[in-house]
Amino acid sequence: xxxYALMMIGAALVNNVILARFLGLCxxxxxxxxxxxxxxxxxxxxxxxxxxxxxxxxxxxxLLAPFGLGFLRTVTFILVIASAVQFTELTVRKVSPxxxxxxxxxxxxxxxxxxxxxxxxxxxxxxxxxxxxxLFAFASSLGYSLVMVIFAGxxxxxxxxxxxxxxxxxxxxxxxxxxxxxAFMGFSGISTG
Amino acid sequence: xxxxxxxxxxxGLWDNNGVFSMLLGMCxxxxxxxxxxxxxxxxxxxxxxxxxxxxxxxxxxxxxTQEVRIPVFILIVAAMVTLVDLAMNAWMHELYKVLGLxxxxxxxxxxxxxxxxxxxxxxxxxxxxxxxxxxxxxxTIALTAxxxxxEIAGSGTLFADASLLxxxxxxxxxxxxxxxxxxxxxxxxxxxxFLVTGFLVVVKRxxxxxxxxxxxxSGAHAVA
Numbered sequence: 001x002x003x004y005a006l007m008m009i010g011a012a013l014v015n016n017v018i019l020a021r022f023l024g025l026c027x028x029x030x031x032x033x034x035x036x037x038x039x040x041x042x043x044x045x046x047x048x049x050x051x052x053x054x055x056x057x058x059x060x061x062x063l064l065a066p067f068g069l070g071f072l073r074t075v076t077f078i079l080v081i082a083s084a085v086q087f088t089e090l091t092v093r094k095v096s097p098x099x100x101x102x103x104x105x106x107x108x109x110x111x112x113x114x115x116x117x118x119x120x121x122x123x124x125x126x127x128x129x130x131x132x133x134x135l136f137a138f139a140s141s142l143g144y145s146l147v148m149v150i151f152a153g154x155x156x157x158x159x160x161x162x163x164x165x166x167x168x169x170x171x172x173x174x175x176x177x178x179x180x181x182x183a184f185m186g187f188s189g190i191s192t193g
Numbered sequence: 194x195x196x197x198x199x200x201x202x203x204x205g206l207w208d209n210n211g212v213f214s215m216l217l218g219m220c221x222x223x224x225x226x227x228x229x230x231x232x233x234x235x236x237x238x239x240x241x242x243x244x245x246x247x248x249x250x251x252x253x254x255x256x257x258t259q260e261v262r263i264p265v266f267i268l269i270v271a272a273m274v275t276l277v278d279l280a281m282n283a284w285m286h287e288l289y290k291v292l293g294l295x296x297x298x299x300x301x302x303x304x305x306x307x308x309x310x311x312x313x314x315x316x317x318x319x320x321x322x323x324x325x326x327x328x329x330x331x332x333t334i335a336l337t338a339x340x341x342x343x344e345i346a347g348s349g350t351l352f353a354d355a356s357l358l359x360x361x362x363x364x365x366x367x368x369x370x371x372x373x374x375x376x377x378x379x380x381x382x383x384x385x386x387f388l389v390t391g392f393l394v395v396v397k398r399x400x401x402x403x404x405x406x407x408x409x410x411s412g413a414h415a416v417a
Binding site for chain 2: 019020021022023024025026028029071072073074075078079082108109111112113114116117118121122125166167170171172173174175177178179181182185
């Protein structure tokens with residue numbers, strides 16, 4: 001039990017998907033202009049990452065590995081992810097039409113969010129059990145959502161500040177992100193076993 | 194006609210540079226630029242994927258219907274990535290070990306997909322190939338530049354281990370500019386990636402401004 005807890009903390013904070021592993025940066029820069037959009041995106045991505053990681057685990061261990069089809073991994077994983085995204089899109093449209101409106105183009109684009117494929121591929125490398133994989137994926141995506149919301153909060157404040165014209169827009173965003181990444185490096189002191 | 198190609202090339206290499214202007218493909222841009230050599234290798238792999246998939250999409254553009262185009266594009270890119278992945282594992286194994294996870298992740302890099310959607314799906318074969326190649330080279334230049342700045346500031350070297358990527362005859366490129374203990378470690382760590390990219394975007398805006406061009410304030414960071 002303790003190992004699982006430490007692994008989850010490590011996946012969520014120490015090796016944060018966005019700030020330490022650099023996955024999912026497009027959505028990080030793209031949909032973090034408002035807190036509620038960022039939270040919605042985080043929620044949808046959490047769902048997709050968890051579901052598709054579990055499906056990818058099954059595909060890897062029951063299909064690709066036994067038949068020696070490792071070279072098809074990228075293609076199959078992206079197909080599994082695309083289906084998971086399609087499923088999420090249908091669910092969100094049904095459950096919360098207003099969130100569906102807000103996420104707009106970004107919902108189908110979760111397919112090309114490298115955090116999803118990245119976590120799935122990391123799991124293949126780490127050879128965890130099914131339960132551990134699911135928890136790792138869930139914790140990673142929680143870390144993703146947390147950073148998305150924090151960064152959206154920072155950018156909401158940033159929108160009110162006067163920024164030199166040359167730095168306006170993305171550059172100041174990067175510099176703020178750099179400071180946030182530095183803050184998250186403080187977590188690296190936590191021992192994760 | 195030649196002018197059209199010059200425009201495509203200039204768009205890809207500088208005006209609409211995938212990293213500095215459109216802010217696409219940020220993940221490998223940050224993660225793989227801890228040294229100039231890594232950035233260069235990552236850029237080349239992406240350029241190969243982009244050129245090949247642009248060519249294929251342009252060739253098949255009349256057969257791909259509007260509704261299924263995104264899955265088809267992704268599958269074409271994924272197939273090209275698998276080829277590059279296997280080729281690099283076979284012939285550039287040292288570099289492959291460094292780039293690791295981020296080679297398969299070219300599939301979910303938004304830059305190839307954005308170019309396929311915006312250009313290759315509507316263009317004849319040759320311009321599409323030129324566009325894919327130039328965008329890829331522009332991406333390589335950007336990654337190498339970010340990598341160079343981070344490497345000089347962080348570890349004081351430039352193009353360290355270039356001989357692993359390009360062969361022993363390129364050993365002359367491996368420079369040491371600062372004494373080994375002078376590097377600012379932070380530049381190699383994640384925060385440095387964000388910082389250097391942010392400042393290099395400003396540098397590009399500054400150069401564009403000098404050249405009398407309007408700065409692109411938006412940046413198409415709304416895609417993917």
